[in-house]
């Protein structure tokens with residue numbers, strides 16, 4: 001398969017020395033064999049099996065959809081940014097939303113997650129209409145979206161960021177201060193939970209560091225960790241690989257797969273075709289506001305219409321190296337990242 005990343009040239013990327021970048025290429029060369037079926041998780045195998053019976057066609061029905069969107073339009077002045085007839089997202093799968101710059105991915109993502117309002121259309125989560133549901137309420141129903149760390153959040157510690165993301169966080173409001181003993185019990189439980197999640201993302205040792213001092217990759221991990229504070233059933237990731245040192249990309253991919261393996265549904269917008277190729281169970285392609293293709297990554301990314309319309313003429317980048325997800329490689333890359 002041969003497609004090429006088309007964006008992110010302008011986004012900040014962590015500095016990578018040739019020494020850091022080299023091991024990935026070396027491993028790729030040494031372990032060119034793809035990950036065998038035995039090495040995939042049960043969840044991955046199951047979802048692949050289920051989706052293998054689904055026709056790769058725009059708007060196709062899924063056997064167990066968790067999210068559906070119908071007739072969604074968003075216009076800015078005379079320009080239609082999103083014009084989606086129908087999309088169903090399969091429960092328990094990792095679905096990638098890809099497309100060229102300006103295709104409407106972010107606008108569609110913003111609509112689905114309650115951060116923008118459509119001109120028309122409706123969508124449902126777990127069979128419940130959520131078209132006019134706020135992001136905060138959506139999080140309480142189980143759908144959560146990751147956020148880039150803002151300047152304000154950067155000035156809080158890693159642990160404070162986690163506690164702020166907890167549902168029912170009392171903050172400093174009057175109610176919270178009146179019922180301090182009650183809330184301190186909640187805070188204790190939230191702290192225990194936060195530390196468990198930070199352990200999982202190798203961030204526990206950094207709990208008292210300012211979030212702003214983390215590397216780009218660690219920030220992405222913190223965004224994911226914050227999202228898990230709400231116990232989501234569906235997690236929406238906005239460009240999880242953007243600005244991440246290549247040495248940490250594989251680790252991030254592993255964490256995203258782990259979410260699916262634990263039963264969560266993942267929908268992510270991503271420009272990094274390598275990431276999309278490696279972890280997606282299903283790929284949805286947008287162009288000019290519409291969904292122009294959907295299907296398993298291999299078939300969609302080989303679809304000539306997609307290659308021509310979206311990926312342009314760059315047909316020379318090999319994305320087929322599953323050996324990059326080898327656990328031993330991941331452990332080494334994570335150790336390298338921790339030393340940074």
Ligand SMILES: Nc1ncnc2c1ncn2[C@@H]1O[C@H](COP(=O)(O)OP(=O)(O)OP(=O)(O)O)[C@@H](O)[C@H]1O
Pocket residue numbers: 007076081099100101102103104105106107108
């Ligand atoms: N607030 C806005 N006001 C006017 N036009 C907008 C606004 N937001 C998005 N657009 C336009 O809508 C179109 C879709 O933009 P969107 O950001 O959703 O695309 P995208 O696929 O996410 O692109 P990228 O990959 O570059 O982020 C673009 O032409 C963009 O300029």
